[in-house]
Amino acid sequence: xxxxxxxxxxxxxxxxxxxxxxxxxxxxxxxxxxxxxxxxxxxxxxxxxxxxxxxxxxxxxxxxxxxxxxxxxxxxxxxxxxxxxxxxxxxxxxxxxxxxxxxxxxxxxxxxxxxxxxxxxxxxxxxxxxxxxxxxxxxx
Amino acid sequence: xxxxxxxxxxxxxxxxxxxxxxxxxxxxxxxxxxxxxxxxxxxxxxxxxxxxxxxxxxxxxxxxxxxxxxxxxxxxxxxxxxxxxxxxxxxxxxxxxxxxxxxxxxxxxxxxxxxxxxxxxxxxxxxxxxxxxxxxxxxxxxxxxxxxxxxxxxxxxxxxxxxxxxxxxxxxxxxxxxxxxxxxxxxxxxxxxxxxxxxxxxxxxxxxxxxxxxxxxxxxxxxxxxxxxxxxxxxxxxxxxxxxxxxxxxxxxxxxxxxxxxxxxxxxxxxxxxxxxxxxxxxxxxxxxxxxxxxxxxxxxxxxxxxxxxxxxxxxxxxxxxxxxxxxxxxxxxxxxxxxxxxxxxxxxxxxxxxxxxxxxxxxxxxxxxxxxxxxxxxxxxxxxxxxxxxxxxxxxxxxxxxxxxxxxxxxxxxxxxxxxxxxxxxxxxxxxxxxxxxxxxxxxxxxxxxxxxxxxxxxxxxxxxxxxxxxxxxxxxxxxxxxxxxxxxxxxxxxxxxxxxxxxxxxxxx
Numbered sequence: 038x039x040x041x042x043x044x045x046x047x048x049x050x051x052x053x054x055x056x057x058x059x060x061x062x063x064x065x066x067x068x069x070x071x072x073x074x075x076x077x078x079x080x081x082x083x084x085x086x087x088x089x090x091x092x093x094x095x096x097x098x099x100x101x102x103x104x105x106x107x108x109x110x111x112x113x114x115x116x117x118x119x120x121x122x123x124x125x126x127x128x129x130x131x132x133x134x135x136x137x138x139x140x141x142x143x144x145x146x147x148x149x150x151x152x153x154x155x156x157x158x159x160x161x162x163x164x165x166x167x168x169x170x171x172x173x174x175x176x177x
Numbered sequence: 178x179x180x181x182x183x184x185x186x187x188x189x190x191x192x193x194x195x196x197x198x199x200x201x202x203x204x205x206x207x208x209x210x211x212x213x214x215x216x217x218x219x220x221x222x223x224x225x226x227x228x229x230x231x232x233x234x235x236x237x238x239x240x241x242x243x244x245x246x247x248x249x250x251x252x253x254x255x256x257x258x259x260x261x262x263x264x265x266x267x268x269x270x271x272x273x274x275x276x277x278x279x280x281x282x283x284x285x286x287x288x289x290x291x292x293x294x295x296x297x298x299x300x301x302x303x304x305x306x307x308x309x310x311x312x313x314x315x316x317x318x319x320x321x322x323x324x325x326x327x328x329x330x331x332x333x334x335x336x337x338x339x340x341x342x343x344x345x346x347x348x349x350x351x352x353x354x355x356x357x358x359x360x361x362x363x364x365x366x367x368x369x370x371x372x373x374x375x376x377x378x379x380x381x382x383x384x385x386x387x388x389x390x391x392x393x394x395x396x397x398x399x400x401x402x403x404x405x406x407x408x409x410x411x412x413x414x415x416x417x418x419x420x421x422x423x424x425x426x427x428x429x430x431x432x433x434x435x436x437x438x439x440x441x442x443x444x445x446x447x448x449x450x451x452x453x454x455x456x457x458x459x460x461x462x463x464x465x466x467x468x469x470x471x472x473x474x475x476x477x478x479x480x481x482x483x484x485x486x487x488x489x490x491x492x493x494x495x496x497x498x499x500x501x502x503x504x505x506x507x508x509x510x511x512x513x514x515x516x517x518x519x520x521x522x523x524x525x526x527x528x529x530x531x532x533x534x535x536x537x538x539x540x541x542x543x544x545x546x547x548x549x550x551x552x553x554x555x556x557x558x559x560x561x562x563x564x565x566x567x568x569x570x571x572x573x574x575x576x577x578x579x580x581x582x583x584x585x586x587x588x589x590x591x592x593x594x595x596x597x598x599x600x601x602x603x604x605x606x607x608x609x610x611x612x613x614x615x616x617x618x619x620x621x622x623x624x625x626x627x628x629x630x631x632x633x634x635x636x637x638x639x640x641x642x643x644x645x646x647x648x649x650x651x652x653x654x655x656x657x658x659x660x661x662x663x664x665x666x667x668x669x670x671x672x673x674x675x676x677x678x679x680x681x682x683x684x685x686x687x688x
Contacts, residue, residue: 041497059461060461061446061463064443064463066407067407070529071497071499071514072497072498073495073496073497075495075512078512079620082652085530086656087532087594088532089534116484126654136513143533144534145531145533
């Protein structure tokens with residue numbers, strides 16, 4: 038269980054939110070909701086529309102495409118943004134591999150959220166650039 | 178000895194029961210009703226003195242947020258009427274259906290609190306639901322025996338043992354955040370009579386419906402009203418869902434927009450201090466971090482409620498969010514302690530897919546009354562070997578049956594993208610109606626080929642049916658077009674759905 042204060046404290050240490058000052062962190066914390074998934078529960082479903090953006094507070098999740106595990110995500114990492122930005126259903130399942138606590142923002146409010154918080158958008162872009170670079174390295 | 182006679186008349190003395198239900202609000206009553214229908218022996222205990230739960234006391238201004246339309250285009254005793262009636266409990270017997278309409282005086286389609294309480298009391302009375310009132314649950318322990326786990330509840334009347342515990346205790350414990358000086362505020366639950374705020378400068382902490390309910394009701398009394406919380410307030414009209422401040426409480430927004438003595442701030446509270454002549458509230462604006470201070474005579478914390486789960490977290494029941502809701506499976510069982518189930522508003526902790534950010538409506542009677550029925554069906558099957566009827570559907574009828582469900586099915590309308598009408602298709606068993614099930618369960622479980630029909634909303638104003646087809650373990654989603662009058666029974670829908678059904682039930686489109 039996390040109060041707004043606790044969420045604000047937790048996200049203050051995450052790179053995605055590293056550029057936000059305290060009152061902005063409270064504002065961000067109050068926009069997100071907390072969610073809990075027991076081990077084995079599906080968070081994102083491949084091919085099913087209307088999903089959300091998740092930041093992991095605690096626990097671990099696997100990214101699974103067509104039954105094959107592609108990546109493991111932990112605290113401070115996030116997922117779900119690609120399908121929201123592209124307006125397409127997720128191309129992977131994300132499954133809790135340990136009890137998972139996340140904060141969640143609905144896909145429908147991501148765009149105004151990022152526009153209001155350009156530093157978060159920049160950090161997200163950096164993370165995407167890193168993922169793209171790593172994918173290219175694997176390919177070459 | 179009148180007291181002794183009364184005591185002897187109280188049902189369910191302490192002891193062993195297969196199922197124990199705690200709570201006598203709409204969730205507890207609905208669950209007990211379906212347990213009774215299924216023939217499952219159970220006890221119901223409640224700390225209250227009578228049925229009704231939170232509606233014995235709230236909303237503060239005595240008028241509900243949920244409507245019942247007595248003259249809706251469906252017979253009051255029909256299943257279709259439930260779509261237009263958010264407040265009655267549901268039942269198999271026609272005489273127990275649509276009771277709320279009977280208790281409304283014609284002044285509003287939103288029943289008054291006493292009308293709602295009367296509706297729930299009449300249901301309990303006419304359905305013969307027995308409750309041991311005045312019995313308070315204090316603490317809990319778990320006992321492991323040769324035949325499995327027992328939960329033991331210590332109550333004001335003694336110890337209750339059960340294999341299955343169903344908690345319908347509401348989200349009823351006042352919650353306040355803890356900035357310095359919060360003790361100078363009162364909680365929503367302790368708001369005084371409206372006229373005692375005459376001429377007062379009022380600061381309301383929180384911009385949910387409870388905050389705006391107070392602001393609306395006190396507009397004519399307070400000299401000035403300020404509402405604040407860190408994020409901007411949104412109305413249900415903007416979110417196109419029940420998320421946000423409901424239209425009934427929109428007046429303070431207009432007053433604020435017109436500069437009429439109401440201020441609505443996006444700011445975090447830093448503290449409350451006593452100053453000569455009143456209180457000073459210190460805030461920091463969410464947008465730029467600049468400090469704002471204002472003076473007030475009264476501060477009310479409309480900061481919500483939490484789940485009174487007592488010592489269950491110590492027993493391993495995981496909770497989440499500010500309301501401390503228990504994490505749940507798709508069938509409203511604790512995700513971490515099997516055998517503990519939930520009914521009523523707590524079932525909003527099983528959040529489902531929340532597609533496009535729209536939650537289930539399990540936090541309200543029109544949503545959780547169906548959860549209770551499905552919970553009992555599931556418990557009957559898994560715990561007591563009672564399987565409910567799953568009638569066969571002829572191939573020729575399948576398409577029109579599903580379109581009628583999408584157009585009229587109250588479960589699909591009240592629990593959008595959360596509950597689904599499910600049919601399975603298999604070579605051995607043909608086409609079977611599996612009833613109404615949680616969508617998350619259908620998507621995440623294996624089983625025969627299946628079709629799940631839901632009604633969904635995209636948060637932008639569109640409402641449309643969605644068909645999920647599970648074939649060879651893989652699920653595909655097919656959204657149908659919205660219809661301006663929400664009527665999905667016409668030829669366009671017959672064609673679209675027919676083509677989809679042919680994937681799992683060849684020939685369905687030819688009917």
